[in-house]
Amino acid sequence: MYAIETDGLSKRYRLGVSGTGWLVRDVSDWLGESLRRVRKKTGGGPREDGYVWALSDVSFNVAPGEVLGIVGRNGAGKSTLLKLLSRITRPTRGEAVVRGRVASLLEVGTGFHPELTGRENVFINGAIQGMTQAEIRQRFDEIIAFAGVDDFVDTPVKRYSSGMYLRLAFSVAAHLRAEILLVDEVLAVGDVEFQRKCLEKMEDVGHEGRTVLFVSHNMGSLLSLCGTGLLLEAGRMTAEGTIEDVVRRYLAVQRSDVPGFARRADFDPAEQVIESVELLDAGMNRNADFNYGDTMNVVLHMAGTAREPYGVELRIRSSKHELVAYANSWIHSESGVFERPAKVVITIPELKLVQDDYLLDFNLRIPRLYHVDAWWEAIAFKLVHCQPPGSPMSLARSESWGGVVLDDVRMVTLDP
């Protein structure tokens, strides 16, 4: 028996705000099908304007204990899916069966009251998620200890730092007695140390036999946490399978779209200096497909608001989000810093990478000091074909070949 079964799950939203027009539409909806049929006969199609399908015809099953990653771009319907499964709203069509108690962490600190203390909020939050007083009391110390807010339990949460707030909220959700945990993008905020802790806690959750549905833009945590995945595009499920396959599909989808990206909304650096980034080929045309040995130009468009001169770091990640290569602007000299540039063009004369989907990270920093801006996994490209000159075969998969090809390595034999 599955923990979650969905069958043709669809959700339609009305566009626009409520107002006088609604009464008219309500009445016509209520008059309903007969009216619509008449209109159809007279030539008009089914009226769908003014509506949008956030999710359409999504069917999948989740086994108990499975950790499923939901992948997709903003607006693909990921959050809508979680809202339907957590019963925050109902589907327009289709059905789902959920077996077990559901705890959801759709937004950090939901139901936290700023005036109440940490202790009071833990109790209210637990109760909102259906725990009894006794259950909360029993886990209270554990929750507080995990969040690391021991000294502040009796302080109103409005005085908490955003990190503390997040930790406490996650901790409550993670300690709930629920068989199914729905988590939406909560790890996008918070420090690295806590992210690691949350991921570990969620792995524990997997061990306890809890089913987890996890929405994230962070491919790294998806890959390390989830076993299976599903890909949503514009409300439709377009792929389903192991998380590796789904992430690969997702990256391919994202890459094929536009090879220039705007800043993702879920990353919050100290300053926003990088405005956008584009990938160009040797002839300075936008491109996202490269072959071994090609020249790649990366253009960073800057807002020019940085207070001090900064250098640029570039990192290349594989489709599994492992770092495979690194470069920076000051590697050869101390003067590799820029003063309010409008654009920085990074040229990689020869891409010596094996076939894979890659992601680029950018850091702007004052060498040996702090980060000015950081933009990770900002843009993706594909290395389509890797056959170093003179090589009898192509290097197809990064799993077996690694990322970077060291093409100037010499191997000689020495006779005894």
Place this chain on the structure above:
Amino acid sequence: MTSEAAWTQPQPDAALAQRFEQRIRPESGWFDVDFKEIPRYRALIWLLVRRDFVSLYKQTLLGPAWFILKPLLTTLTFVLIFGRVAKLSTDGLPHLLFYFSGTFTWLYFSDVFTKVSGSFIANANLFRKVYFPRLIIPISILVSGMATWLLQLLTFGVFIAYYRWTGSDVRPNSVALLTPALLLMLAAAALGLGILVAALTMKYRDLSFLLSFGIQLMMYATPVIYPVSAIPEEYRWLFYLNPLTPIMEAFRYGFLGSGTFSWPQLAASAAAIALILLLGLSFFGRAEKTFVDLV
């Protein structure tokens, strides 16, 4: 982090999963309210009630005294305006007792009604992000209102004792034992109307403007500041169409010994209230499912 271990699948408690099985379907039918789940959220009701109480007097000078002062001040206004100036009949009862009995009971009804009808909008942010049976909020409002009402009932008892001691003709009798039933009827009426309005205002906010006016009007249509005996005989049937009338009258009769009391009227009132409650639940049941899409 080793990932292999994370998706080994231990056998979870099948019985437990079965017990909490949920079917998620499009909204359907005229009466789709899930009561089964509510007991699981007892803790939430209790915490909400407590939060209501604590937050109400946290920033005030007089604190909990306001629970008594609020109806008392209204009563004094009524004594002055309707008793002294307009000289309305009080069935020969001491003015303070008469108006206080009407006021605090009416305030319970109107407070619960108002708060429940605004409960969707007031909690929109919470509803958007987490699921719990939406009826929990109205129920918690109902319960915290009851607690306030009980405090006021005690005060009322003190007043009655004082007036009896000073020799006024006040005769509490066995009908007062019906108080719990009367309170429940009042609560059911406030809840039924409240959730009905809540469901309707969700789309058509205009209703919320009419609400305070409507409640005011209802007060004058209910024997709060006058006894039914002050109404000419031939129009009385009109007042008994209001299901709140028999409740107010029975309450006053039980504690003060004047007014009218009849079982058939009370039964008719109970039936009407049950109908209102069912209607309210039906609308609420439909509205709660997709409410978050509209705000």
